[in-house]
Amino acid sequence: MAEINLSVNGNIISVDIDPDTPLIYVLRNDLDYTGAKLGCALEQCGACMVLVDGEPTNSCVRAAAEFEGMQIETVEGFGTPDKMSEVQQVFAEENVAQCGYCTAGIVCSVTALFRKTRTPSDEQIKETLNRHLCRCGSHSRILDAVDRIRAGETI
Amino acid sequence: MSKHSSLSNSPWVSDWLDFSCEGELILHTGKVDIGQRITTALALIAAEELSIPFDDITVRKTRTDVDPNEGYTAGSFSMQHSGYAIKKASATARHIFTKKASERLNVAEQELEISDGQFRATGTNRSVTYWELISDVMLDVDVDEEVETKNPTDYSTQNKPHIAKGMAEIMTGKYQFLHDLKLDNMLHARIVRPPHYHCELESLDSDVLNRLKQENIHVVQDGSFLAVAASQEYQAVKAARRLSLAAKWKSVKQLSEENIYSQLTSNNKDSFFVEKGCIPSATREIPELEQMDEDENKTISATFRKPYHMHASIGPSAGCASFDGDALIVWTHNQGVYPLRAAITEAFDMATDNVTVQFVPGSGVYGHNGADDAAFDAAIIARHIRGHPILLKWTRDDEHSWEPYGSAMQCEIQASIDKNGKISSWSHETFADTFLARPITGKQPATRMVSAHYIEDALPWPIAEPMMVPHGGIHRNMEMLYEMPEPRLVKNRVYDLPLRTSALRTLGAYGNVFANESMINELAESANIDPFNFRLNHLKDERAIAVLVKLQQVMEDNSRDEEQFGYGIGFARYKNSAAYCAIGVCLSVNEAAEVKLHDAYIVCDAGEIVDAEGVRAQLEGGFIQAASWTLYEQVLYERDGIVSRDWDTYPIITFDNIPQMHTHLIVNPGMPYLGAGEGAAGPTAAAIGNALKDATGLRVREMPFNPDRIMAAALEE
Numbered sequence: 001m002a003e004i005n006l007s008v009n010g011n012i013i014s015v016d017i018d019p020d021t022p023l024i025y026v027l028r029n030d031l032d033y034t035g036a037k038l039g040c041a042l043e044q045c046g047a048c049m050v051l052v053d054g055e056p057t058n059s060c061v062r063a064a065a066e067f068e069g070m071q072i073e074t075v076e077g078f079g080t081p082d083k084m085s086e087v088q089q090v091f092a093e094e095n096v097a098q099c100g101y102c103t104a105g106i107v108c109s110v111t112a113l114f115r116k117t118r119t120p121s122d123e124q125i126k127e128t129l130n131r132h133l134c135r136c137g138s139h140s141r142i143l144d145a146v147d148r149i150r151a152g153e154t155i
Numbered sequence: 156m157s158k159h160s161s162l163s164n165s166p167w168v169s170d171w172l173d174f175s176c177e178g179e180l181i182l183h184t185g186k187v188d189i190g191q192r193i194t195t196a197l198a199l200i201a202a203e204e205l206s207i208p209f210d211d212i213t214v215r216k217t218r219t220d221v222d223p224n225e226g227y228t229a230g231s232f233s234m235q236h237s238g239y240a241i242k243k244a245s246a247t248a249r250h251i252f253t254k255k256a257s258e259r260l261n262v263a264e265q266e267l268e269i270s271d272g273q274f275r276a277t278g279t280n281r282s283v284t285y286w287e288l289i290s291d292v293m294l295d296v297d298v299d300e301e302v303e304t305k306n307p308t309d310y311s312t313q314n315k316p317h318i319a320k321g322m323a324e325i326m327t328g329k330y331q332f333l334h335d336l337k338l339d340n341m342l343h344a345r346i347v348r349p350p351h352y353h354c355e356l357e358s359l360d361s362d363v364l365n366r367l368k369q370e371n372i373h374v375v376q377d378g379s380f381l382a383v384a385a386s387q388e389y390q391a392v393k394a395a396r397r398l399s400l401a402a403k404w405k406s407v408k409q410l411s412e413e414n415i416y417s418q419l420t421s422n423n424k425d426s427f428f429v430e431k432g433c434i435p436s437a438t439r440e441i442p443e444l445e446q447m448d449e450d451e452n453k454t455i456s457a458t459f460r461k462p463y464h465m466h467a468s469i470g471p472s473a474g475c476a477s478f479d480g481d482a483l484i485v486w487t488h489n490q491g492v493y494p495l496r497a498a499i500t501e502a503f504d505m506a507t508d509n510v511t512v513q514f515v516p517g518s519g520v521y522g523h524n525g526a527d528d529a530a531f532d533a534a535i536i537a538r539h540i541r542g543h544p545i546l547l548k549w550t551r552d553d554e555h556s557w558e559p560y561g562s563a564m565q566c567e568i569q570a571s572i573d574k575n576g577k578i579s580s581w582s583h584e585t586f587a588d589t590f591l592a593r594p595i596t597g598k599q600p601a602t603r604m605v606s607a608h609y610i611e612d613a614l615p616w617p618i619a620e621p622m623m624v625p626h627g628g629i630h631r632n633m634e635m636l637y638e639m640p641e642p643r644l645v646k647n648r649v650y651d652l653p654l655r656t657s658a659l660r661t662l663g664a665y666g667n668v669f670a671n672e673s674m675i676n677e678l679a680e681s682a683n684i685d686p687f688n689f690r691l692n693h694l695k696d697e698r699a700i701a702v703l704v705k706l707q708q709v710m711e712d713n714s715r716d717e718e719q720f721g722y723g724i725g726f727a728r729y730k731n732s733a734a735y736c737a738i739g740v741c742l743s744v745n746e747a748a749e750v751k752l753h754d755a756y757i758v759c760d761a762g763e764i765v766d767a768e769g770v771r772a773q774l775e776g777g778f779i780q781a782a783s784w785t786l787y788e789q790v791l792y793e794r795d796g797i798v799s800r801d802w803d804t805y806p807i808i809t810f811d812n813i814p815q816m817h818t819h820l821i822v823n824p825g826m827p828y829l830g831a832g833e834g835a836a837g838p839t840a841a842a843i844g845n846a847l848k849d850a851t852g853l854r855v856r857e858m859p860f861n862p863d864r865i866m867a868a869a870l871e872e
Binding site for chain 1: 783811
């Protein structure tokens with residue numbers, strides 16, 4: 001076991017863990033940020049996506065210890081049910097989720113995209129979303145929601 | 156006695172509606188929310204009938220003995236079952252409360268207005284709420300199926316834009332999935348599966364076992380069933396890897412590698428003539444295939460094939476269980492808590508009263524996936540490690556290689572048209588493994604749980620009986636709505652096939668509708684008749700005609716002026732009793748022989764629509780899932796087991812091939828609900844096949860329509 005310090009959603013948190021534990025287990029079990037989900041543990045599906053120094057990053061393989069000194073953000077850091085972020089609000093209004101298992105990861109990636117540019121190209125959107133799999137077939141609604149944000153129709 | 160299945164089991168208003176919390180209406184239902192938004196639809200129905208705000212209505216997560224037993228959340232029946240029951244229960248309650256309100260306020264019932272959960276005497280400020288009346292009201296009374304429900308012209312809630320129940324929580328990571336459960340003293344568990352179905356545990360390295368035990372890791376060995384449990388989840392993950400390396404397995408039998416379509420047509424099978432109403436007959440002899448006069452008719456024969464498909468949920472299945480020596484509590488994300496309880500009580504010889512099963516949302520299941528098995532696995536482990544709730548998660552590898560798949564299918568159609576372009580004969584023989592190996596109460600449900608075959612007191616693998624009900628499993632949607640002489644429909648329930656199968660969304664309908672609607676286009680082409688007109692020429696059902704005519708208009712209004720693009724359509728009424736769905740597709744094929752989807756055109760008549768956004772999501776999601784099956788998916792396996800064990804070896808559709816959606820819902824206020832959850836799948840497959848033919852001139856009859864298959868079809872031409 002080893003003590004590591006992580007910055008999650010702006011808070012510095014100290015945890016005593018097996019040092020090779022992948023980040024997702026620490027976020028979900030030790031810190032109660034359960035938004036990120038285990039999907040494949042192979043960095044293939046994107047259900048575990050969080051932001052690390054602003055970049056969408058799979059949390060299911062790399063050890064938590066590797067992320068010391070970096071700014072980790074999870075979907076819980078963007079907003080709450082009563083006060084959602086812009087991306088969360090538009091996604092909710094567009095009712096994009098079906099089962100919702102893949103959604104938190106997608107919210108993370110799309111949030112990062114719109115922080116970089118308010119007017120991402122179609123290519124940038126595809127590149128961002130292609131890191132995520134969805135089985136319910138919510139893709140078209142997610143693309144519509146992203147279009148709405150890009151067009152500035154968020155109120 | 157009510158004839159309605161849900162109301163027969165749960166006849167009272169109080170079985171469905173609970174006003175015991177001030178200002179809140181709690182709905183009880185036996186249907187679970189698996190992403191299809193049934194909770195939103197049920198809350199809207201009650202909100203409309205009772206004039207209670209949508210936000211003040213909570214829908215319970217189903218629990219045995221507390222909520223109605225409505226069997227499985229399956230077959231697109233939730234609106235027809237629970238939606239209907241809650242509508243009638245709500246209307247019955249409104250009449251009872253209205254009478255009490257009239258007494259309390261001392262005004263005639265006609266003088267009362269109801270809004271925001273309160274009754275107000277018109278033109279006064281005197282009012283009373285449901286909750287102020289509840290102590291005087293008796294809801295342990297039968298739901299009145301003849302009750303007068305709200306006139307659709309007075310609807311104020313249904314079909315208005317609503318954010319679905321749970322949506323804000325999903326967006327912010329606050330929605331509680333089964334995978335997120337955290338209970339006192341809980342242990343995380345993983346299982347160690349054999350390399351394939353037909354293996355027995357030969358030995359376990361005792362050094363490894365001892366080391367694991369020294370590290371406070373629980374190891375469960377029950378026959379050939381192996382699991383580990385630990386207080387830290389990643390400890391369990393690592394321990395499972397070590398245990399896996401410590402286990403030696405003996406392969407008793409290998410998986411047959413003979414071509415699956417050869418097996419489907421040559422293995423042992425039960426064959427049934429399927430009569431009008433799409434009902435297999437146990438007695439009627441199967442007639443010979445009729446040969447039509449060649450001078451008067453054109454005849455086409457073709458064989459259509461689909462491989463094994465996975466449910467392939469994004470979240471591997473999970474289950475949680477806790478056993479104190481007497482009582483067992485199980486948390487599951489499966490589609491039926493009552494049948495799962497029946498399987499558990501049978502397997503462990505427990506009294507029903509000692510087993511409680513609680514639904515908690517999980518990743519989408521799309522039928523009988525690994526959820527039931529994972530719950531059962533958790534129960535096995537919990538019985539070995541008493542006093543600790545066990546949260547078991549399957550891995551990606553477990554899910555891909557052990558879930559019950561949707562069967563491979565072969566559909567052989569021979570059809571003729573006469574000189575007037577009318578269908579003069581139709582024969583369709585379909586071959587498949589069972590689509591119904593779910594645990595069923597009263598039918599040895601324990602044998603349907605995968606681990607029941609590996610524990611010490613192993614049960615034999617079950618052989619599911621052929622389903623003989625209308626549109627049951629393999630024969631679902633074999634019969635079409637088109638007018639024609641009595642068709643020769645033959646269902647072949649094939650045995651001794653290599654992979655474990657059960658219910659995958661639409662059962663046999665996906666393959667049957669693909670075959671039927673592909674052949675309809677082949678006939679239309681051969682008669683040189685437009686595919687819309689060919690279908691319309693054979694239809695009398697006005698709602699079917701309306702859906703197709705609307706589709707034609709939607710496609711004309713949204714077509715693209717690109718020469719290399721192909722268009723195709725497909726149509727069916729799911730089970731010939733649920734929603735009518737017509738689908739159009741615009742696609743092209745690039746130089747790498749990859750299909751690129753540009754537009755999806757969807758027209759649906761689902762009867763009265765309660766939650767339009769929910770219906771759209773089901774249709775569009777159904778289209779995308781079926782497009783994924785059709786273009787990309789097949790379970791790969793070899794004699795030593797399943798090869799498709801992750802997303803590289805079982806690719807599904809991605810965001811770069813999602814078409815523009817053009818969805819139109821036919822509005823029929825006041826008409827009975829028609830389930831829409833599965834209507835899109837079959838027509839989608841056919842529309843893609845027909846559009847591919849239009850774009851390339853190639854008729855591809857075997858899925859998936861991947862570059863290899865398309866190139867092979869090109870070489871055959």
